[in-house]
Amino acid sequence: MPLSEHLEKAFLTMNEGQRQAVVHGTGPMLVLAGPGSGKTFVITNRIAYLIEHYGVPPEHILVITFTKEAALSMQQRFLAKQSGTCPVNFGTFHAIFYQILKQSAPGGAGSILTDSEKRQFMIPILLQLNQKLNPQKKDLSGNSEEIREDAVKCLGAISYYKNTFQKEKAACLLSEPYKEHFSEILAQYEQVRSEGRRLDFDDMLYSCRRLLVSNPEILQKWRDQFRYLLIDEFQDINPIQYDIIRLLAQPEQNLFAVGDDDQSIYGFRGSEPHLMKQFLEDYTESRQVLLNINYRSLPGIVNASLQVINENKDRFPKQLQAAGEEAGNCPVLLKGFSEREEQYKYLTEKLRGSPDLEECAVLFRTNAQMQGFASLLAKERIPYSMKEKTACIYDHFIAKDINCYLQLAGGDMRRNLFLAVMNKPSRWISREALTKETVDFTSIREYYRKYAPPDRGRQVIEELGKMESALGRLRKYSPYLAVQFLRKGIGYERYLQQKAGTDQQRLSEWMETLDFLTMDASGYQDHPRWLTMQQRVREEMEKNRSKRQPEKGVRLMTGHASKGLEFERVFIPDVNEGTYPHGRMPDDQTLEEERRIFYVAMTRAKKALELTYVTGTKERPKLPSRFLNPLLSIKSNHF
Secondary structure (H helix, E strand, O other): OOOOHHHHHHHOOEEEEEEEHHHHOOOOEEEEEEOOOOOHHHHHHHHHHHHHOOOOOHHHHHEEEEOOHHHHHHHHHHHHHOOOOOOOOOEEEHHHHHHHHHHHHOOOOOOEEEHHHHHHHHHHHHHHHHHHHHOOOOOOOOEEEEEEEEHHHHHHHHHHHHHHOOOOHHHOOOOOHHHHHHHHHHHHHHHHHHHOOEEEEOOOHHHHHHHHHHHHHHHHHHHHOOEEEOOOOOOOOOOOHHHHHHHHHHOOOOOEEEEOOOHOOOOOOOOHHHHHHHHHHOOOOOOOEEEEEEEEHHHHHHHHHHHHHHHOHHHHHHHEEEOOOOOOOOEEEEEEEEEEEHHHHHHOOOHHHOHHHEEEEEEEEEEHHHHHHHHHHHHHHHOEOOOOOOOHHHHHHHHHHHHHHHHOOOOOOOOHHHHHHHHOOOOOOHHHHHHOEEEOHHHHHHHHHHHHHHHHHHHHHHHHHHHHHHHHHHOOHHHHHHHHHHHHOOOOOHHHHHHHHOOHHHHHHHHHHHHHHHHHHHOOOOOOOHHHHHHHHHHOOOOHHHHOOOOOOOEEEEHHOOOOOEEEEEEEEEOOOOOOOOOOOOOOHHHHHHHHHHHHOOOOOEEEEEEEEEOOOOEEEEOEOHHHHHHOOOOOOOO
């Protein structure tokens, strides 16, 4: 059949790998698509080729990707090249499988729970469990930050289980005591959910699979409907998604899977990059093609990122190359700083002097780091926008605790301030001992002399003496020295370690926040000035959030959120051990995913990439990330 003008022109620009993928006929194909290799170009032109050359009815083609935005963007790019309407099916896994449930499940699909509703289901379950395990603990409520965080983590573990069927690994995502009671938490949540005939996000997949497996007639109906399946971002697929796709693709196996195992970064959601290798085992007749030309990045960036990702062992080997030529100075710069403050000052000055700020991005490993840097930009009035919704770092409970301590030290002895920190770390002080709106240590001592058992009374009175003395010392210190004394001398770090328990990831994030606040405090002579600046930053960030159109400026986001995007210049700060890789590495699989996150962040850069790290001092040295080893070992600055 003759091809349209659009498709004819597209073939003139295709490289050999792209052409092989587009003209592939029936049967399975695995397309390994390196960064910037034009995978969307390949998918949209393959759809057109199926329709125009092979005569496939467009309504029999199903294109699946992972986000609503990506599905809509791909649909728009395809339709822009078509004359008139073209009923190809585009959607996310969840949207497609939910439609199957709505149209084919007895009684329909049920309504979808919002994140807020799921938390409302989970919090009473956790409160009841806590009461059963710790009947003496009376200060935990559904409004506490601790219980809300625990609810989110429990819902994440349930999501992981529903996507992988691995209950033990799901339970390991939780801290004590929830880890040992995961089955109980899961059962209670499912009971509450099912009684209300509600579905959570992951039930769309779980229920769809169960429907297709249990009803061959319904399965055949959807096989007839979707005869050609094209899957984007295949490296992010999880076992249940993979299983449903296998069901739908039988017996013709017209399955076109496009992905890059080096960009698989969603293990916490259950994605398993090894399923790309499993694809070749399950579909023995499958063809494989590599899209190896990067049209996004200059050669130096491509070569440097390859040096990093080649350290991973469990991956498809790839020889990638840049389409463009190197021009001018090398686009990859590695730079170390003795202190984090010095590093951030360098970055803010580079951004302040950038003529194309909206073409720049600063990518972080965690939200906590991004929050801290956003506050610095707001303070310096450097415009920025954030893709992810994130709170102001000064609204974090750690910042609130520090401010409470410093306000108490300054003579503001309001009851609510004292209540917030009197047992951080634990001093066994009861709120019943605070009989007035303004707290004084003398009346608290009197309370314990009169009403407490002698041993406990003496213990609390001794701790009160230490606290009063500590507040007196805090009063004499600058904010920086005060925070340092609070961390070590008063024992706030020890309190955070006890609060985190076995949850090392949570502790690591809290320590990042505490480190930033310590650094931030160093710029102020007294606490009132620091508080004033915190309020100004809050107002700047709120102004930035409330704008319908994000302010033009540097883009701030995590490495995860940057996936699929590209920028002229990319800065990646804090490339140190403990950040890259983040936290403890229990196994090689986790380490390799951390390296993939760093690789994804590196490959967002088109023309320039800066990787900065902290070397520390002789007394307190810090190690650059092991991910930089292949780059630091190269004497030349050229990659």
